[in-house]
Amino acid sequence: MYIHHHTCISPQQTFEHADVETLHESADNKLKAKEPVYKGIPPGILRRMGKAVRMGIGAALPVIKQQSLIDGIIIGTANGGMEDCIKFLNQIIDYEEGMLTPGNFVQSTPNAIAAQMGLLNKNKGYNITHVHRGLAFENALLDAMMMIKENPGNNYLLGAVDEISAYNYNIDLLDGCFKKEIIVNKNLYDTVSAGTIAGEGAAMFVVNDNAENAVATIKAIQTIHTKDEMEVSRVLQQFIQQTLPDNEKVDMLLTGENGDARLLKYYTEVESLFDEYTTIARFKHMCGEYPTASSVALWLVCNRHQWPAHMIKKQCKNSTVRNIIIYNNYRGLQHAFMHIVKYKC
Amino acid sequence: MEKEQLKQQLKQQIVQFLNLTSVKPEDIKDDEPLFGEGLGLDSIDSIELIVLLSREYGITIQDPKEGRKILVDINTMADYIAEHKTK
Amino acid sequence: MSRVFVTGMGIISAIGDTVAKNREALINKQCGIAGLTLFHTKYTGLRPCGEIKVETHELKNKLRAHEKGITRSSLLALHAFKEAIADATLSANQLSSRHTALIGASTVGGMCLTDELYNDANKSENGSEYLSSYDCASVDLYLQSRYSMSGVINTINTACSSSSNAIMYGARLLKNGLAKRVIAGGTDSLAKFTINGFNALHILSPEKCTPFDRDRKGLNLGEAAAFLVLEKEEDIAGKKIYAELTGYGNSNDAFHPSSLSDKGDGPFLCMQKALQKAQLPASAISFINAHGTATENNDAVESQAMIRLFGTPPPFASTKANTGHTLGAAGAVEAVFGVLNLYYQEIYPGLHFSNAIEATGLKPETIYRQGSLQHVMSNSFGFGGNCTSLIFSKI
Numbered sequence: 001m002y003i004h005h006h007t008c009i010s011p012q013q014t015f016e017h018a019d020v021e022t023l024h025e026s027a028d029n030k031l032k033a034k035e036p037v038y039k040g041i042p043p044g045i046l047r048r049m050g051k052a053v054r055m056g057i058g059a060a061l062p063v064i065k066q067q068s069l070i071d072g073i074i075i076g077t078a079n080g081g082m083e084d085c086i087k088f089l090n091q092i093i094d095y096e097e098g099m100l101t102p103g104n105f106v107q108s109t110p111n112a113i114a115a116q117m118g119l120l121n122k123n124k125g126y127n128i129t130h131v132h133r134g135l136a137f138e139n140a141l142l143d144a145m146m147m148i149k150e151n152p153g154n155n156y157l158l159g160a161v162d163e164i165s166a167y168n169y170n171i172d173l174l175d176g177c178f179k180k181e182i183i184v185n186k187n188l189y190d191t192v193s194a195g196t197i198a199g200e201g202a203a204m205f206v207v208n209d210n211a212e213n214a215v216a217t218i219k220a221i222q223t224i225h226t227k228d229e230m231e232v233s234r235v236l237q238q239f240i241q242q243t244l245p246d247n248e249k250v251d252m253l254l255t256g257e258n259g260d261a262r263l264l265k266y267y268t269e270v271e272s273l274f275d276e277y278t279t280i281a282r283f284k285h286m287c288g289e290y291p292t293a294s295s296v297a298l299w300l301v302c303n304r305h306q307w308p309a310h311m312i313k314k315q316c317k318n319s320t321v322r323n324i325i326i327y328n329n330y331r332g333l334q335h336a337f338m339h340i341v342k343y344k345c
Numbered sequence: 346m347e348k349e350q351l352k353q354q355l356k357q358q359i360v361q362f363l364n365l366t367s368v369k370p371e372d373i374k375d376d377e378p379l380f381g382e383g384l385g386l387d388s389i390d391s392i393e394l395i396v397l398l399s400r401e402y403g404i405t406i407q408d409p410k411e412g413r414k415i416l417v418d419i420n421t422m423a424d425y426i427a428e429h430k431t432k
Numbered sequence: 433m434s435r436v437f438v439t440g441m442g443i444i445s446a447i448g449d450t451v452a453k454n455r456e457a458l459i460n461k462q463c464g465i466a467g468l469t470l471f472h473t474k475y476t477g478l479r480p481c482g483e484i485k486v487e488t489h490e491l492k493n494k495l496r497a498h499e500k501g502i503t504r505s506s507l508l509a510l511h512a513f514k515e516a517i518a519d520a521t522l523s524a525n526q527l528s529s530r531h532t533a534l535i536g537a538s539t540v541g542g543m544c545l546t547d548e549l550y551n552d553a554n555k556s557e558n559g560s561e562y563l564s565s566y567d568c569a570s571v572d573l574y575l576q577s578r579y580s581m582s583g584v585i586n587t588i589n590t591a592c593s594s595s596s597n598a599i600m601y602g603a604r605l606l607k608n609g610l611a612k613r614v615i616a617g618g619t620d621s622l623a624k625f626t627i628n629g630f631n632a633l634h635i636l637s638p639e640k641c642t643p644f645d646r647d648r649k650g651l652n653l654g655e656a657a658a659f660l661v662l663e664k665e666e667d668i669a670g671k672k673i674y675a676e677l678t679g680y681g682n683s684n685d686a687f688h689p690s691s692l693s694d695k696g697d698g699p700f701l702c703m704q705k706a707l708q709k710a711q712l713p714a715s716a717i718s719f720i721n722a723h724g725t726a727t728e729n730n731d732a733v734e735s736q737a738m739i740r741l742f743g744t745p746p747p748f749a750s751t752k753a754n755t756g757h758t759l760g761a762a763g764a765v766e767a768v769f770g771v772l773n774l775y776y777q778e779i780y781p782g783l784h785f786s787n788a789i790e791a792t793g794l795k796p797e798t799i800y801r802q803g804s805l806q807h808v809m810s811n812s813f814g815f816g817g818n819c820t821s822l823i824f825s826k827i
């Protein structure tokens with residue numbers, strides 16, 4: 001599967017005039033997305049959109065405007081419009097199930113993002129929303145790979161969105177997902193405590209089976225559910241054996257390390273599979289932790305830039321980064337590997 | 346409350362309630378249709394406006410179809426509110 | 433690409449907690465929609481629902497599911513899942529194999545726990561045991577861990593068509609060689625969230641719903657879970673085979689966030705795509721289990737779309753008058769019913785119908801009868817214009 005367009009709204013300058021060299025700082029353990037001015041969304045529609053829908057549509061806008069370009073929409077989001085969801089819930093309790101406004105209810109369903117894209121693009125093709133928490137984007141990606149195999153020549157809009165709302169931050173904080181002490185993202189990997197920092201964003205890709213002018217190709221993806229780091233390591237070795245040609249090596253391992261001391265064992269185990277040939281890089285200090293954060297990793301691979309020093313954990317000597325493995329892990333249970341080949345810019 | 350004052354208040358409430366970020370209350374004309382052309386509201390907005398009438402004026406409308414007769418423009422809404430409000 | 437067969441089914445709904453009991457109820461025109469007795473809401477007595485009359489703690493005891501943080505949605509799912517895997521005689525080893533996928537669907541997930549969620553979202557201490565149980569994925573993550581599943585695990589939410597899409601995704605995994613067997617379905621339990629949401633949209637009926645009736649007053653919500661075991665042709669020698677999944681189509685109506693277009697492009701296109709996938713002419717369809725929610729919008733549009741595609745539509749009915757609208761479970765529930773139509777060569781009557789919609793004159797089936805059924809279509813349309821149609825065929 002080949003990637004052509006790629007856009008990203010994240011806590012860093014990734015949407016317009018991308019500059020990933022400068023690292024924007026987190027506040028209160030949250031990395032909030034730098035939302036652009038959404039010029040292309042009709043105000044009558046924009047007014048109803050919660051942040052997740054807005055970011056998703058905003059990131060997809062450059063593509064959505066070109067109606068003929070896409071044949072279907074495949075989105076991964078763990079929570080969709082969480083803010084609207086809890087706003088509606090709060091109405092239920094606060095007004096004691098009295099007269100409630102339905103707007104929040106309609107916007108809160110996770111499929112509202114893909115649906116709104118379909119609406120704006122007048123796209124009556126395949127439209128689906130995967131919500132499998134930390135593997136929502138990976139399942140969307142697998143879906144897109146199947147669609148392309150089944151429908152040669154078609155283009156699909158593949159993307160991922162999740163938002164920080166005060167409410168899900170609160171729930172996840174109570175659940176021990178975030179650090180109790182306030183840190184800043186540039187020090188994320190220096191901390192030794194449990195928990196990480198929260199993030200949000202949207203990344204969109206146009207994918208098809210056409211190699212011409214592609215920025216990258218996704219060779220393979222695999223997902224597993226396990227708490228055993230040795231199992232993760234074993235499956236990754238098999239994965240690499242199957243997907244990587246014999247005479248090639250992994251140039252870069254891009255991991256979802258997130259500063260949570262409880263999850264370090266997975267990353268340590270995975271990194272130990274690679275020798276000095278492979279550069280090891282990280283991305284969660286840029287986007288924070290959220291269930292579909294791996295979509296930002298994929299965008300970083302597609303984007304034309306030098307790898308900024310703040311991403312590099314271990315630099316190797318090879319000059320070209322072609323074969324990339326992304327390893328991400330959500331809460332020590334949901335793991336995903338992607339093998340991507342990046343083409344020369 | 347004077348009718349004009351009620352209309353001004355209603356316009357502000359509509360803008361706020363429906364999050365009409367690109368519309369100023371004073372831009373809404375009294376006889377401008379709320380739905381379709383004019384303000385361009387839709388069926389979900391009509392339900393939201395029925396909730397507005399309930400929360401702000403204590404007016405209960407059970408049947409959304411009846412609502413459509415009241416929610417024509419600012420004039421019809423203000424007339425109905427003046428006659429039926431309970432708070 | 434391999435052919436895909438249904439080798440096991442499980443269901444729990446307001447009309448029974450096994451496939452056999454659901455079939456009996458359908459034959460006997462049993463309606464599971466009634467006043468709420470277990471679930472507490474202000475709308476008890478005002479909005480009848482298809483409630484499963486088993487308390488959550490009873491389900492926990494029956495299923496021996498006493499882990500922390502298990503929600504009613506997960507329990508219903510587990511109930512249906514267990515029946516389906518037993519029906520398909522899947523072993524523990526097969527379940528935990530890398531070649532076994534689980535594709536679930538839900539729209540409510542753990543949000544059935546409205547009060548707990550309210551507290552956990554708004555208060556700064558004393559989190560409940562449900563902190564990681566609110567999302568839709570929590571259901572399938574529970575099943576994954578209970579059965580140590582290691583194949584592809586996924587959760588889909590496309591509102592009311594969620595579990596039809598789960599079945600479609602499962603079939604595609606098989607055809608693409610990404611799994612040898614798939615357990616696909618969905619679950620949803622009654623929740624203040626959905627009762628108030630649909631009520632705020634003024635589409636909940638104060639009476640038992642009357643699909644395709646001229647004077648229909650809206651839908652009744654229900655709760656259910658259903659799973660189907662799908663396997664490939666080459667792996668099913670000697671097994672019981674219910675039906676073949678021959679067609680599926682997914683399309684978006686691209687019209688409005690919560691209602692369907694008058695012309696019904698989404699419904700029309702998904703049915704058309706399903707026929708194309710099955711390589712069947714419209715005339716080959718013997719029966720349609722319609723989406724038929726009994727809202728003014730859905731039944732009018734679905735009727736128009738059926739007329740557009742079929743000219744004279746084949747016999748059809750909606751089982752939502754039996755079970756209520758079970759949202760994320762509805763596609764799988766009705767897939768089970770469609771498979772039963774084929775396996776037993778019988779049509780279940782639609783309930784509560786009196787007069788046809790004037791514009792279309794279409795009348796659903798209202799009498800139980802046996803007949804020769806070759807291909808059954810099952811429709812599901814959701815908010816956001818997400819429309820999916822499945823076709824099952826007789827072996």
